Amino acid sequence: MTQTNNNMTVNPDLAMERAKCNFNVLEVTHIFDGGERNTLQRKKIEDVALNSGASKDALGEEHMSPKEKYENAVRKSCIYATMMKNELAELSGLESFGVSSPVIRRTADAFFKEVSPFLLHLGMFVPTIMGQCTPEQQSYWLPRALDMQIIGTYAQTELGHGTFIRGLETTATYDPETEEFVLHSPTLSSYKWWAGGLGKTVNYCIVVAQLYTKGECHGTHPFIVQIRDEDTHVPLPGIKVGEIGPKMGFNTADNGFLGFDHYRIPREHMLMKNAQVLKDGTYVKVARHGKLTYGTMVFVRVVLVNEVAFNLAKASTIAVRYSAIRRQSKPKPDEVEPQILDYVTQQHKLFIAIATAHALQLCSTWLWESFSAVLAQMKGGNTDTLPEFHALSSCLKAISTSDSAHLIEQCRHACGGHGYMISSGIPNLYNFVSATRTYEGDYTVLLLQTARFLVKAYEQAEAKKPLTPTVSYLAHAFSGSRATWDNSPDGIIRSFQALAAGKTAVCVTNMRKRMRAGLSQVDAWEMSTIQLVAAAEAHCRAVIADTYRKEIVRLTANSSPNVKVVMDQLTTLYLYYWALERTGDLLMFTSVSQKDLVDLQIAYEELLLKIRPNAVGLVDAFDLRDELLHSTLGSYDGRVYERLMEEALKSPMNKEPVSDAYSKYLRPMMKGKL
Numbered sequence: 203m204t205q206t207n208n209n210m211t212v213n214p215d216l217a218m219e220r221a222k223c224n225f226n227v228l229e230v231t232h233i234f235d236g237g238e239r240n241t242l243q244r245k246k247i248e249d250v251a252l253n254s255g256a257s258k259d260a261l262g263e264e265h266m267s268p269k270e271k272y273e274n275a276v277r278k279s280c281i282y283a284t285m286m287k288n289e290l291a292e293l294s295g296l297e298s299f300g301v302s303s304p305v306i307r308r309t310a311d312a313f314f315k316e317v318s319p320f321l322l323h324l325g326m327f328v329p330t331i332m333g334q335c336t337p338e339q340q341s342y343w344l345p346r347a348l349d350m351q352i353i354g355t356y357a358q359t360e361l362g363h364g365t366f367i368r369g370l371e372t373t374a375t376y377d378p379e380t381e382e383f384v385l386h387s388p389t390l391s392s393y394k395w396w397a398g399g400l401g402k403t404v405n406y407c408i409v410v411a412q413l414y415t416k417g418e419c420h421g422t423h424p425f426i427v428q429i430r431d432e433d434t435h436v437p438l439p440g441i442k443v444g445e446i447g448p449k450m451g452f453n454t455a456d457n458g459f460l461g462f463d464h465y466r467i468p469r470e471h472m473l474m475k476n477a478q479v480l481k482d483g484t485y486v487k488v489a490r491h492g493k494l495t496y497g498t499m500v501f502v503r504v505v506l507v508n509e510v511a512f513n514l515a516k517a518s519t520i521a522v523r524y525s526a527i528r529r530q531s532k533p534k535p536d537e538v539e540p541q542i543l544d545y546v547t548q549q550h551k552l553f554i555a556i557a558t559a560h561a562l563q564l565c566s567t568w569l570w571e572s573f574s575a576v577l578a579q580m581k582g583g584n585t586d587t588l589p590e591f592h593a594l595s596s597c598l599k600a601i602s603t604s605d606s607a608h609l610i611e612q613c614r615h616a617c618g619g620h621g622y623m624i625s626s627g628i629p630n631l632y633n634f635v636s637a638t639r640t641y642e643g644d645y646t647v648l649l650l651q652t653a654r655f656l657v658k659a660y661e662q663a664e665a666k667k668p669l670t671p672t673v674s675y676l677a678h679a680f681s682g683s684r685a686t687w688d689n690s691p692d693g694i695i696r697s698f699q700a701l702a703a704g705k706t707a708v709c710v711t712n713m714r715k716r717m718r719a720g721l722s723q724v725d726a727w728e729m730s731t732i733q734l735v736a737a738a739e740a741h742c743r744a745v746i747a748d749t750y751r752k753e754i755v756r757l758t759a760n761s762s763p764n765v766k767v768v769m770d771q772l773t774t775l776y777l778y779y780w781a782l783e784r785t786g787d788l789l790m791f792t793s794v795s796q797k798d799l800v801d802l803q804i805a806y807e808e809l810l811l812k813i814r815p816n817a818v819g820l821v822d823a824f825d826l827r828d829e830l831l832h833s834t835l836g837s838y839d840g841r842v843y844e845r846l847m848e849e850a851l852k853s854p855m856n857k858e859p860v861s862d863a864y865s866k867y868l869r870p871m872m873k874g875k876l
């Protein structure tokens with residue numbers, strides 16, 4: 203594994219772990235990156251972007267005031283954007299996530315401990331221009347946006363509504379006299395709220411508003427709106443804009459609010475790929491599917507699965523390396539204190555994080571490929587696969603973000619007190635990832651979208667109609683007997699599918715019972731939503747497990763024997779872990795016995811011991827440079843205590859021997875003179 207400094211002194215425990223590792227680390231790096239070519243290109247990009255030291259700060263971000271933090275983040279965003287236009291442009295021809303490759307996105311993390319104020323520009327503004335504009339509109343806006351001549355964001359959520367998009371209150375009323383739309387915020391709750399970069403950075407934004415023309419409301423539509431002067435950056439008349447204040451994370455993203463007072467924009471600024479308003483005010487629907495204006499959200503949900511896999515890889519790297527150098531307690535009085543990584547409970551906390559990072563990474567690539575296929579079909583006017591894809595991307599977004607946030611927090615627990623230090627890197631990772639569970643569609647809300655699809659699919663299966671691929675297992679839901687338990691990987695995956703089918707069946711039965719008892723369909727659905735969320739979660743677990751397993755078998759077909767073994771151990775660990783987490787469900791819906799579960803627990807514990815010698819090798823294989831980790835605990839060299847002390851000494855509190863607070867408050871209080 204290449205590191206920036208080849209002459210570094212490595213902590214002896216970490217060196218010992220690396221010597222113990224029995225598989226080829228680079229081969230696993232290639233699997234995680236999606237191939238050797240991708241690894242080579244990633245390294246080139248990282249070398250160009252990071253070797254100059256431009257990502258470093260003289261003073262740690264955490265010691266800056268909010269204003270300094272923001273300005274510093276803008277400074278570095280501009281450096282990085284300029285690099286992207288110049289040095290990195292040619293290198294970024296990787297298998298790309300549309301606008302910019304995920305590698306470019308990830309490399310940017312070296313520049314920010316929180317996030318770039320440009321995140322929404324690249325993450326949503328540019329993708330909306332690409333996905334919602336006519337070709338003419340695109341040819342006008344896209345070059346300006348890609349060249350960063352204009353900077354934009356995505357302002358959909360309002361103070362009063364985020365989830366329920368149809369409930370948004372901002373209006374865009376067409377005036378045929380002037381051929382303009384009049385944007386207006388009729389209430390306080392209609393103010394746009396949350397958009398990243400809106401507070402101070404952007405001069406344009408996508409605004410989602412209720413479209414009125416000829417006195418009729420046509421629902422929400424996207425508009426491109428200039429909000430600040432292109433030269434002075436002063437907010438334009440009719441615009442009320444500002445920053446929303448401190449948050450749990452995202453503090454360098456200047457999330458903002460925005461209100462309109464009868465603010466006029468040209469007719470052409472409605473994004474007209476899916477629907478148009480003609481000069482005379484006639485509304486023309488172009489798209490075949492009513493939800494295509496939600497396209498940017500679907501895109502980001504897909505991207506987020508990859509994003510959280512990467513952040514989980516970072517947290518597990520930090521926690522595993524730290525657990526290898528940290529020694530604590532003395533279970534055997536005559537022996538030295540063990541590395542905490544030797545405790546089986548510690549392995550239980552950490553190895554699932556490594557396995558989940560792999561599972562989500564592989565699922566994200568698979569999801570991206572499915573998305574590309576859906577987009578290609580839609581280009582030809584066919585939207586048949588969209589409902590299944592919406593159900594799939596919704597549940598994968600919900601489960602991947604929720605699992606990653608939980609496991610990153612578990613990594614923090616695994617690092618004891620030092621994990622609570624900002625300098626460990628884990629709190630910032632957690633603050634970032636916990637927000638992903640909420641934004642771009644809340645966890646529960648998205649799982650309920652998947653549940654709608656599952657219930658419909660169940661009814662199709664009942665009627666013996668054909669099923670789409672991700673729910674084909676529902677065809678076996680009516681055998682009348684419980685699924686046969688079998689602890690092979692394929693057997694466990696079948697059991698996960700049986701759980702999902704069984705839970706969906708319970709929901710349908712309960713809803714029907716409730717409706718027979720007099721509840722309306724809406725109320726019967728509402729009363730069943732706890733179970734519907736559980737069914738969607740079970741479905742998603744089955745999809746992840748199945749995809750992870752199939753992809754690993756495919757990707758390791760030509761791997762060296764030890765890589766095959768260790769990758770197989772990780773996938774098996776994932777399956778055992780979730781089977782043991784769901785024992786109650788397995789007892790309900792499969793033939794598993796108490797003895798089978800006791801045996802599975804033992805097999806799981808034995809698997810942890812088998813993975814243990816390769817744990818550091820596995821996180822080294824994520825190949826995350828120190829610049830990306832921002833961590834005193836997780837650096838490649840393992841100089842944990844030295845780094846903790848170096849960071850502590852940087853605290854502005856240590857600048858003077860006696861704090862001003864002594865003479866101002868402590869002394870007067872202690873001398874009884876306060």
Ligand SMILES: CCCCCCCC/C=C\CCCCCC(=O)SCCNC(=O)CCNC(=O)[C@H](O)C(C)(C)COP(=O)(O)OP(=O)(O)OC[C@H]1O[C@@H](n2cnc3c(N)ncnc32)[C@H](O)[C@@H]1OP(=O)(O)O
Binds near residue numbers: 494502642655
């Ligand atoms: C690579 C470079 C970029 C790097 C990127 C880094 C990653 C980070 C990037 C950016 C940071 C992002 C910051 C956060 C930004 C935001 O949060 S933007 C705001 C996001 N907001 C939401 O996600 C709102 C969530 N709400 C909804 O999506 C919808 O309101 C709803 C789905 C919950 C309900 O919609 P509604 O219109 O009320 O529909 P329903 O009546 O429930 O359903 C009707 C049918 O429509 C189907 N449907 C719904 N959505 C879709 C869709 N997107 N596609 C296809 N179909 C959809 C739904 O299933 C129903 O179908 P049936 O009637 O057949 O059941």
Ligand SMILES: Cc1cc2nc3c(=O)[nH]c(=O)nc-3n(C[C@H](O)[C@H](O)[C@H](O)COP(=O)(O)OP(=O)(O)OC[C@H]3O[C@@H](n4cnc5c(N)ncnc54)[C@H](O)[C@@H]3O)c2cc1C
Binds near residue numbers: 322362641644647
């Ligand atoms: C860091 C961050 C950045 C963001 N950036 C942007 C941005 O750039 N642009 C933008 O437009 N928005 C942005 N958002 C807003 C984000 O998209 C919304 O907060 C998110 O979609 C959730 O909506 P909400 O806040 O209305 O939550 P609510 O819908 O009010 O959710 C509150 C609770 O109610 C529950 N709930 C709501 N509806 C239902 C239902 N139908 N059934 C069951 N339970 C329900 C939810 O599960 C949740 O538990 C951002 C948010 C955050 C936190």
